[in-house]
Amino acid sequence: MPQPMIISIDVMGGDHGPAVTIAGADLELSRRPDVRFVLYGDEAVARPVLERYPRVAAASTFHHCDVTVAMHDKPSVALRQGRWKSSMWRAIEAVKRGEAAVCVSAGNTGALMAMSKFCLRTLANIERPAIAAIWPTLRSESIVLDVGATVGADAQQLIDFAVMGGAMARALFQVERPSVGLLNIGVEDVKGNEEVRTAGQMLREADMPHLAYAGFVEGDDIGQGRVDVIVTEGFAGNIALKTAEGTARQVGSYLRQAMSRTLMAKIGYLFARSAFERLREKMDPRKLNGGVFLGMNGIVIKSHGGTDMEGFASALDLGYDMVRNDLLAKIQADLAQYHRGRFGARAEGGDG
């Protein structure tokens, strides 16, 4: 039997706080009995909830924190007021101190990222972190990064994202050499901006045993599952992700409207009920809940703030999988290999 997996949770994070985070932890325990928790939060709020979930209480240590980061605090304010003492900070710090293998929070994204950077620091050779999202596709799932951490990433940063996203695909999909595409506004070499063109050229020329560069991909290629990993800077990536979420909801609304308009449609709906349930499940955003913060000395998972216990359990699941499949070690190994390749090429004259 493997060692227990310890996950640190900022129980105050998210729109619903402990009511969702602790309930989600309970659900996760029913799925992964070897999981243990280190919980950080306001005792007065969390303790009554914890009493309703004795299984979580038994599998956890609880640490009271006076400060809670609010969902709309600016990152700078959160850092100033919450450093060292907020539940968010201390949950991240548990990873740094080796007391937890991964941290999960449904709190304020900007604050969580600012604190993660400050507390865990970026990896050697990584200038800027990225947030990776798991995107449902017609084939299976793909990884898209960055979805909002690094606005205006430059060519070298895009390459770093490609290497880290590739390592995450190796951990998540168990493929040896994931395919990686650069998000662009066309597939021809001349398309896009300077950064994406330069990154494309660098990726073409790099020789990476764990990454198969597949060229430029366009927005409509993401959902087709054409590549395992889609790399982009944080502005376009965030807009792509939210536009896709919005479009899926929009089509869902059209469908509901259409199916409730006539008696015949309502009868049809009853017959096809299980098919609609299947569709709903397929499109359930709670199943792929969790952005993975990449590029720091430790893994932090950001859950959607508005999710429920199902969704929060998915984020815990994701954290569990990322640790069990050695995400951090894979990232470090792939980065080292990439940089050895660069310096090697340079030492030999760099015409590889």
Next chain:
Amino acid sequence: MPQPMIISIDVMGGDHGPAVTIAGADLELSRRPDVRFVLYGDEAVARPVLERYPRVAAASTFHHCDVTVAMHDKPSVALRQGRWKSSMWRAIEAVKRGEAAVCVSAGNTGALMAMSKFCLRTLANIERPAIAAIWPTLRSESIVLDVGATVGADAQQLIDFAVMGGAMARALFQVERPSVGLLNIGVEDVKGNEEVRTAGQMLREADMPHLAYAGFVEGDDIGQGRVDVIVTEGFAGNIALKTAEGTARQVGSYLRQAMSRTLMAKIGYLFARSAFERLREKMDPRKLNGGVFLGMNGIVIKSHGGTDMEGFASALDLGYDMVRNDLLAKIQADLAQYHRGRFGARAEGGDG
């Protein structure tokens, strides 16, 4: 009865050439009997098709052109080889010479934009053109620009897009003061890049009688129809548009799979057939086919290259509406007003 509306068509444009463009013109004639065409293309290819559509032949003048711009020609190559003589160039030139009120082409977007800029030139006070798309929303429709003409538009260019998009909304939706949002990765002032933050501040401070600035909007707000006009630079805009198209197709695939999996689902489908038809119609990309090139001395409409006669007729329809509703005059009036306001404020000390 109004004057006939003359539309110039590059009949060679698109994946299917005259078979679609001339058939689309025939469909448009059945909807708008007052439309007339100036057609440009290779006589050997177009003439046999034109003979199958005598109504189009009777309502058109045809001009033979030796050169056709290929769908994958680089804009620079298309401009070098096709200037003055290609069917695409001459269709645009017809607008410049006043022989047509609007030009419609299903050809290569980059080439069409390069030739439009070269032939028609940008309007006074406009540095860079934009492509505006009409986006279906839960409320009705919105205008999104730029979807690919100006990668990395700066703050002033974003303002120009806002003014032009507002004018287009006035022409298309018949609203007096359209609401305009800037696409960003969050609604707080600190979010996004320098350009979008500066543009937001400038729009807040500008006093425009024909434009109601509504602040930042996110990717998932577009499909909700929160504002009439969404402004963004061309990279993020193109990715948003294509990601939405891809997601709609993806959900459509899920739905088809679900409805054909079991006998009960198939029976349900039969009952609800008219509802599914309604949904399909609602999501039909041919109905909102056509990107409007804004910012030049003349209007050019880009149809999807892969569309059919229905879709091409929609693009012709859009061109027709844009002219009948005085799009160009509205843009010029709104730009003049905006720049008067700027200079007025500056003269008075600029603290308005």
